[in-house]
Amino acid sequence: MMCRKIKKRTDRVLIACLLVFLLFLTGCWSRRDLTEISIVAGIGLDRTEDGKIILTVQVVEPAAVQSTASGKGGSAQQKPVFAESYEGETVYDAVRGILSVVDKKMFFGSAQVLIIGERLAQDGIEEVLDYFIRDHDFDYEIYILVAKDTTPMEIFEMETDIDAIPSVYIYGTVDNTESRGTVKKTMLIDLIKEMSGNEKQFAIGSITKAGEMRVKTEGVAVFRDGKLAGWMDRYETRGYLFAMDKIKNAIINVPAGNGKIAMEIMRSKGKISVEFNNGELSALIVNVKVYANVGEYKGKGRLETPDSLYELEKALGEEIRKEITMAVEKTQKEYCSDIFGFGSYVRKYHPRYWKKAKRDWLAIFSELPVIVNVDAKAERVGIVMSPIE
Amino acid sequence: MVRRVKKPARIKTETRIPAHKYISSDSNLPVPSTVDEVKTRLSEIFSCCSDFIQREISCGKNRLIKIVVAYLNGFVDKRILNQDVIRPILDFLSNAAMNESMSISEQLKECVVVNNDIKEACNMQQAVDGIVSGEALIFIDGEETALVIGVKAPQGRPVKEPDTEISIRGAREGFVENLLTNTTLIRKRIKNPNLKLEMMQLGKQTKTDVCICYIKGIANEEIIGEVRRRLKKIDIDSVLDVGIIEQYISDSKFSLFPTVGNSEKCDKLAGKLLEGRIAIFCDGTPQVLTLPYLFIESIQNTDDYYDHAIFATVIRFLRLTALLLSTLLPGIYVALVSYHHAVIPFRLMITLAASRQGIPFSPFIEAILMIIAFELMREAGVRMPKPIGQSLSIVGAIVLGEASVAAGIASNLMVIIVSITAICSFVVPPLIRVIMLLRFTVLLAANLMGFLGIIILIVVVFAHLCRMRSFGVPYMAPFSPLTSADLKDSFVVVPIWAMVTRPGILRQEKAEGAKGTKRQEVMLNSDVQKD
Numbered sequence: 001m002m003c004r005k006i007k008k009r010t011d012r013v014l015i016a017c018l019l020v021f022l023l024f025l026t027g028c029w030s031r032r033d034l035t036e037i038s039i040v041a042g043i044g045l046d047r048t049e050d051g052k053i054i055l056t057v058q059v060v061e062p063a064a065v066q067s068t069a070s071g072k073g074g075s076a077q078q079k080p081v082f083a084e085s086y087e088g089e090t091v092y093d094a095v096r097g098i099l100s101v102v103d104k105k106m107f108f109g110s111a112q113v114l115i116i117g118e119r120l121a122q123d124g125i126e127e128v129l130d131y132f133i134r135d136h137d138f139d140y141e142i143y144i145l146v147a148k149d150t151t152p153m154e155i156f157e158m159e160t161d162i163d164a165i166p167s168v169y170i171y172g173t174v175d176n177t178e179s180r181g182t183v184k185k186t187m188l189i190d191l192i193k194e195m196s197g198n199e200k201q202f203a204i205g206s207i208t209k210a211g212e213m214r215v216k217t218e219g220v221a222v223f224r225d226g227k228l229a230g231w232m233d234r235y236e237t238r239g240y241l242f243a244m245d246k247i248k249n250a251i252i253n254v255p256a257g258n259g260k261i262a263m264e265i266m267r268s269k270g271k272i273s274v275e276f277n278n279g280e281l282s283a284l285i286v287n288v289k290v291y292a293n294v295g296e297y298k299g300k301g302r303l304e305t306p307d308s309l310y311e312l313e314k315a316l317g318e319e320i321r322k323e324i325t326m327a328v329e330k331t332q333k334e335y336c337s338d339i340f341g342f343g344s345y346v347r348k349y350h351p352r353y354w355k356k357a358k359r360d361w362l363a364i365f366s367e368l369p370v371i372v373n374v375d376a377k378a379e380r381v382g383i384v385m386s387p388i389e
Numbered sequence: 390m391v392r393r394v395k396k397p398a399r400i401k402t403e404t405r406i407p408a409h410k411y412i413s414s415d416s417n418l419p420v421p422s423t424v425d426e427v428k429t430r431l432s433e434i435f436s437c438c439s440d441f442i443q444r445e446i447s448c449g450k451n452r453l454i455k456i457v458v459a460y461l462n463g464f465v466d467k468r469i470l471n472q473d474v475i476r477p478i479l480d481f482l483s484n485a486a487m488n489e490s491m492s493i494s495e496q497l498k499e500c501v502v503v504n505n506d507i508k509e510a511c512n513m514q515q516a517v518d519g520i521v522s523g524e525a526l527i528f529i530d531g532e533e534t535a536l537v538i539g540v541k542a543p544q545g546r547p548v549k550e551p552d553t554e555i556s557i558r559g560a561r562e563g564f565v566e567n568l569l570t571n572t573t574l575i576r577k578r579i580k581n582p583n584l585k586l587e588m589m590q591l592g593k594q595t596k597t598d599v600c601i602c603y604i605k606g607i608a609n610e611e612i613i614g615e616v617r618r619r620l621k622k623i624d625i626d627s628v629l630d631v632g633i634i635e636q637y638i639s640d641s642k643f644s645l646f647p648t649v650g651n652s653e654k655c656d657k658l659a660g661k662l663l664e665g666r667i668a669i670f671c672d673g674t675p676q677v678l679t680l681p682y683l684f685i686e687s688i689q690n691t692d693d694y695y696d697h698a699i700f701a702t703v704i705r706f707l708r709l710t711a712l713l714l715s716t717l718l719p720g721i722y723v724a725l726v727s728y729h730h731a732v733i734p735f736r737l738m739i740t741l742a743a744s745r746q747g748i749p750f751s752p753f754i755e756a757i758l759m760i761i762a763f764e765l766m767r768e769a770g771v772r773m774p775k776p777i778g779q780s781l782s783i784v785g786a787i788v789l790g791e792a793s794v795a796a797g798i799a800s801n802l803m804v805i806i807v808s809i810t811a812i813c814s815f816v817v818p819p820l821i822r823v824i825m826l827l828r829f830t831v832l833l834a835a836n837l838m839g840f841l842g843i844i845i846l847i848v849v850v851f852a853h854l855c856r857m858r859s860f861g862v863p864y865m866a867p868f869s870p871l872t873s874a875d876l877k878d879s880f881v882v883v884p885i886w887a888m889v890t891r892p893g894i895l896r897q898e899k900a901e902g903a904k905g906t907k908r909q910e911v912m913l914n915s916d917v918q919k920d
Contacts, residue, residue, distance in 0.1 A: 034727075034730065041735075
């Protein structure tokens with residue numbers, strides 16, 4: 001009796017041991033130490049003249065970053081980052097090919113920005129983005145930018161004194177659009193959504209070089225059918241972002257008398273819709289409601305009366321309306337790209353109409369009149385009401 | 390250690406009987422009737438016992454009555470023996486006022502001996518047991534029984550603050566080795582005849598006094614019965630420490646988690662008793678066992694109840710964090726740097742990578758090396774004589790610090806992690822050893838499978854914890870089963886004036902194999918403390 005009990009117990013222990021040993025058979029697969037990978041900070045994609053893909057990566061040298069941060073080290077210091085590129089038939093080909101010049105395997109999960117070259121953008125970006133969407137290694141919150149008048153390689157080879165890692169610096173400039181609203185913050189995940197839901201009409205923030213050590217992220221690149229159609233400047237971009245309800249905070253200059261009043265947008269609500277007339281689409285509508293504070297009054301004038309504030313509100317609304325109209329009309333007339341997503345709005349709310357208009361939607365879209373309604377409210381004028389005289 | 394080793398049955402029958410019975414043939418025989426016989430018997434039994442003293446006194450009117458006094462030297466208080474026992478006897482016997490109808494020993498017992506603690510020994514076994522436990526034996530020629538008189542001299546160190554359990558507020562008194570002192574300390578705090586102390590002896594060779602202590606009416610009778618049953622089943626030669634009893638009566642003998650608690654602090658024990666727990670005192674051990682012992686008790690401390698409830702609650706959460714950190718932190722670190730680079734924030738990733746640059750070992754090996762170094766130091770620190778402590782701490786600071794980083798053996802961050810782990814493990818003293826072993830397992834799991842491994846391990850450990858019982862009470866109570874009334878003293882401590890009911894879980898559970906009962910019963914059974 002006792003014997004059998006003991007035997008049963010040893011059996012159990014044996015089985016447990018065997019199960020534990022099973023774990024060791026896996027051999028720690030997919031384990032990679034942090035020191036065995038190249039930490040990629042930025043990825044660049046461009047196309048050569050003969051149609052190959054150029055992959056550029058900006059790789060961080062952690063130890064060098066640390067020593068820059070702590071301020072030690074002499075003149076013969078290692079650079080905190082290096083950029084390397086490789087040409088391949090496909091993106092994946094280039095990703096593996098680049099290992100012939102860099103020793104450690106690339107880790108893309110840490111990449112901050114993905115910069116697309118102008119030439120590649122003109123040829124269409126959907127096919128190259130497929131790799132980034134398909135592969136599990138990528139952070140879907142990576143910022144995407146299109147390089148204007150420059151190449152990704154140039155940007156990544158640029159040395160900046162603002163941050164040891166240029167990609168982080170670029171990331172920061174895109175991120176702070178929350179307080180200026182002049183560049184579209186495009187994450188990979190948002191881009192995927194826009195590409196699939198918006199009939200391949202979308203806009204991506206743009207980046208340009210500004211001198212030897214600086215970049216500038218302002219404006220957007222407008223895409224039609226996945227191909228670069230043109231650019232919008234910062235005011236048009238802001239109009240676009242107002243309509244898309246993406247403005248968090250921005251400064252609008254409102255002419256007032258002989259000077260200008262800088263209004264700080266505190267909250268903004270943007271909505272697009274369309275208008276039907278006798279079963280036919282008659283207009284595109286953009287409704288925006290903003291709340292703003294007086295941030296600065298450059299010039300002479302008085303702000304004490306409700307009337308003056310009312311005037312200010314009207315002027316502010318007019319300014320914003322101008323920007324939005326500019327943006328919509330540019331996409332309609334010049335680029336013929338529905339980046340605002342009026343098409344998907346129609347598809348969602350007027351599916352019957354969409355069915356017949358679907359085929360030549362862009363033609364219909366570019367002909368429609370635009371109605372922009374801006375309801376602006378001035379909330380606070382600050383500590384002083386009128387400028388000091 | 391003189392514990393009986395389990396041997397195959399055949400040999401057991403041959404060796405066991407003479408091993409623990411010092412008088413194999415006549416243990417149950419009555420005490421011989423003449424002084425000479427008694428003396429020879431005792432000399433035989435206590436041969437080669439240099440501390441054994443027996444003295445024959447002739448007294449009475451014509452020096453006709455012979456009495457024998459036998460005791461162990463140093464064990465009894467000779468002054469009390471002489472003043473309160475022998476002198477009255479001699480005075481009494483030399484006077485003629487003897488009652489003929491009663492035996493001398495009965496008369497002595499009734500009206501002569503001053504000492505209160507007096508028993509009659511009917512056979513040799515009882516007589517010898519009395520002598521070895523520090524009592525004096527008095528035998529009067531011609532009587533059938535001998536008298537055993539308790540004149541034990543107080544021994545052991547004075548009551549001091551225990552070194553193992555430090556608290557900021559509350560009583561400084563700690564238990565000592567002497568059982569009677571300990572029970573007195575408890576009596577001092579709970580002045581109530583319902584405080585029951587059931588004495589028994591364990592250990593065939595050592596005959597150690599063991600005492601079950603509980604408050605009748607508060608403690609669960611079924612659990613008390615179960616404790617008695619388990620104690621009676623203990624069949625060993627020696628009980629040198631209460632820890633031996635603990636191992637015998639624990640529910641899950643193979644589990645690493647303690648199911649029996651212990652304490653050296655009087656006020657803590659009193660609190661446990663008042664909650665309905667049962668204590669086991671063991672002579673010669675300053676630690677007192679408390680049971681049932683639940684998981685939540687490992688993060689409870691007496692200070693929690695003496696201070697503002699908010700502080701106590703915050704500190705409970707700190708302890709819980711410490712518990713989790715010290716088990717999981719090295720594992721999480723290894724999983725992060727070996728597998729899950731994507732979840733590390735970018736800046737931290739660079740810092741981590743920079744600190745790991747040039748380390749020849751994998752993070753796992755690095756962690757194991759550092760933790761083993763720390764555990765060695767801890768163990769050495771515990772065992773080592775105090776004067777050498779300083780040199781150890783200097784060496785330790787060098788090994789577990791800048792030197793190992795400078796030598797390129799460990800990264801800066803690993804040193805920080807091991808230090809945090811070490812500090813955290815001291816926050817929850819009852820679980821230090823469990824945490825240590827778990828930490829290694831977590832590390833291994835993290836190295837094999839990353840977070841997946843850690844999560845599998847956590848699930849297994851929690852399943853084990855939830856399955857465990859301490860004397861029939863679910864180990865993870867009040868969380869599993871969820872007893873909302875008992876949550877008042879778990880991670881959250883409610884103010885003491887709001888803590889009006891005793892832990893219900895201790896009352897209503899059946900002692901063995903009981904299933905969790907319905908919540909209504911818990912409410913019914915948890916009686917009000919302030920009655």
